[in-house]
Amino acid sequence: MRALARVGLGLVLALATASGALAQPRPLGDFGRPKPSVWHDEVLPALGSGRARLFGEGGSDLIVTDAEREMADRLWRYEISPHAADWVFDASAELRRVRIASSARAKLDLSRYFNWLKSTGYASSGTRFRTVADHVRADIDLLPQAFAAICAVMELDAQRAYAASQLAVADARLTRQVALRAQDNAIAITRFVALLEFRHASYLYALDRLLVESPDPSAREADGRIADLEIWVGEALAGRFCHAPGFLAGRAGQEALPGRVLMGRGDEDAGLPRK
Known part of the structure; x- marks a missing residue:
């Protein structure tokens, strides 16, 4: 029976793939947040849950809270790149999200963004650097809300675990579901x-190569923005989601010290790094 169920689910997924339905990116609204969609919010998650159960990948059936929905929507913006769709992985990210391909991992190729910039028909070299600066700023602008959403879910998981430990009558199944959701x-x-x-x-990869191929004074802004993003990356790697937004908010309007682009006298007009 289990084998037949796998075959049946496999046929459904195969038909959806053949029709191109699984390859459709999730529709987005303001600020890169997903729009409501029956296909993406109900049909695909149901198929993914069935696939995960059949293959013993667990998953929790606890109620999904508002905080968890908020986190999922906020983080989705970083699974894709609505401002540069040619270098992102919309389809594969969506399949992971709904657990149809939960073990799949997109190949993270650092050259994709640079190749996209290089192949795009910009009118000037400065425009490419300004595009990089704009894209980095778009990422940074939404990070405070993303960090706050993560912090809320981390606190929620801690509250669930504590509540489960305080049950008057122990419930092994519920405790396991809490652990799986965490x-x-x-x-x-x-x-x-x-x-x-x-x-x-x-x-960074794109900036370094653009400095070689088409140096321009506009590189300074892109370099400063990337240095700002590096601070957020460091906070994320350290797991400091509940304090980083307040700490970094004080930097609003400040430019990070340039790292890659150090202009010297006589070099500004040429856009060359200082020797």
């Missing part, structure tokens, strides 16, 4: 940190 949330957070680190590395 594990699912931790995986989502770990994935976010890895993607944030990847985005920062991709921007």
Whole structure:
């Protein structure tokens, strides 16, 4: 019976793949947050849950809280890149989200963003550097809300674990479901940190190569923005989600010290690094 169920689910997924339905990116609204969609919010998650159960991948059936929905929506913005769709992984990210391909991992190729910039028909070299600065700023602008959402879910998981430990009558199944949900949330957070680190590395990769191929004074702004993003990456890697937004808010309007682009006298007009 289990084998037949796998075959049946496999046929459904195969038909959906053949029709291109699984490859459709999740529709987005303001600030890169997903729009409501029956297909993406109900049908695909149901298929993914069935696949996960059949293959013994666990998962929790606890009620999904508002805080967890908020975190999922906030972090989705970093799974994809609505401002540069050619270098992202919309389809594979969606399949991971709904657990149809929960073990799949997109190949994180640092050259993709640079290749996208290079192949895009910009009118000037400065425009490419300004594009990088704009993209980094777009990532940074939404990080305070993403960190706050993660912090809320971490506190929620702690509250669940404590409440489960205080049950008058022990409930092994419920306790396991609490642990599984905490594990699912931790995986989502770990994935976010890895993607944030990847985005920062991709921007650096692009900046370094643009400085070689088409130096321009506009590189200074991009360099400063990337240095700001590096601070957020460091906080994320350290797991400081509940304090980083307040700490970094004091930096509003300040430019990070340039790292890659150090202009000297006589070099500004040429856009060359200082020797």
